[in-house]
Amino acid sequence: MPLRILLLTIGAVIISAQGERWPFERWQRASNDPIIAPRGGWESAGTFNPTVVEHNGQIVMLYRAQDRNGTSRLGYATSTDGIRFARRPEPVLSPETEYEKDGGIEDPRLVKIDDTFYLTYTGYNKKDAQLCLATSKDLLRWDRKGVILPAYKGRWNVGWTKAGAIVPETIDGKYWMYCMGTTADKTDEMGLAYSLDLIQWTDALDPRASAPPGTMGFPGGGTRPRTHSDA
Numbered sequence: 001m002p003l004r005i006l007l008l009t010i011g012a013v014i015i016s017a018q019g020e021r022w023p024f025e026r027w028q029r030a031s032n033d034p035i036i037a038p039r040g041g042w043e044s045a046g047t048f049n050p051t052v053v054e055h056n057g058q059i060v061m062l063y064r065a066q067d068r069n070g071t072s073r074l075g076y077a078t079s080t081d082g083i084r085f086a087r088r089p090e091p092v093l094s095p096e097t098e099y100e101k102d103g104g105i106e107d108p109r110l111v112k113i114d115d116t117f118y119l120t121y122t123g124y125n126k127k128d129a130q131l132c133l134a135t136s137k138d139l140l141r142w143d144r145k146g147v148i149l150p151a152y153k154g155r156w157n158v159g160w161t162k163a164g165a166i167v168p169e170t171i172d173g174k175y176w177m178y179c180m181g182t183t184a185d186k187t188d189e190m191g192l193a194y195s196l197d198l199i200q201w202t203d204a205l206d207p208r209a210s211a212p213p214g215t216m217g218f219p220g221g222g223t224r225p226r227t228h229s230d231a
Contacts, residue, residue, distance in 0.1 A: 030083050036075070042067050042091055043075060051110040052082075053117065053139075060139050061085060062092065062108045062119070071095060072104030072124070076140065093142050099123040099130055111166045113175075118198060120164035120177070123147065129160040131179055133199070148201045149179060149193060155203045157181020157191055166198070177201060 036047045043065030050063040059079045066072045073091035095104045103124030111118050116135050119142065123132040133145040149161040159182025167176045174194040181191050192204040 044068050051108045053110045072106050101125045107163045109165050111168050122162045131161040131164045158184050
């Protein structure tokens with residue numbers, strides 16, 4: 001089976017194997033109040049886009065926080081029950097580079113592979129949004145690896161690049177990442193990139209996978225993403 005078909009149909013296979021049942025039961029709110037809310041300063045305008053991982057017996061959340069000037073940073077919070085979180089007073093990742101200047105750090109996604117945490121995020125300088133990577137051993141001290149999929153230079157994603165999600169296991173000897181890119185007609189669509197070392201990434205699909213209308217570049221509405229080979 002071609003790799004692109006395998007990756008795009010995993011969800012359908014899981015559902016079929018369960019007799020048309022979704023892998024998750026009906027969702028219920030665990031709390032009627034926000035678990036992380038704006039509270040002034042560097043997180044005064046909004047707190048959103050969280051990513052969580054288990055570490056040292058706790059649930060660790062990195063979340064995007066935005067100040068009144070529209071600059072985003074990543075906050076750090078821990079919990080033992082997934083509902084009540086204790087926050088650190090200062091962000092763990094703040095904009096420092098030219099590709100993060102003024103706009104900041106957005107869309108965090110975390111995955112642990114071996115003893116290293118890999119954080120994909122969108123670096124935004126209020127002009128360009130680009131998919132970036134940082135690594136850490138403790139989720140507090142981060143080593144930037146730079147822009148991993150530059151804007152305007154892809155095979156099909158000729159605009160911005162954002163929202164990377166790394167698959168934690170290798171397939172055919174490579175690491176894979178779902179990501180979002182902007183096409184020439186200004187449509188945000190889902191694509192794939194691969195890496196041998198988790199640092200250097202390359203576009204994998206051409207043609208790319210197209211999301212159904214109105215889904216912001218990711219599968220939605222209970223349908224499988226369409227590829228151009230379906231046409």
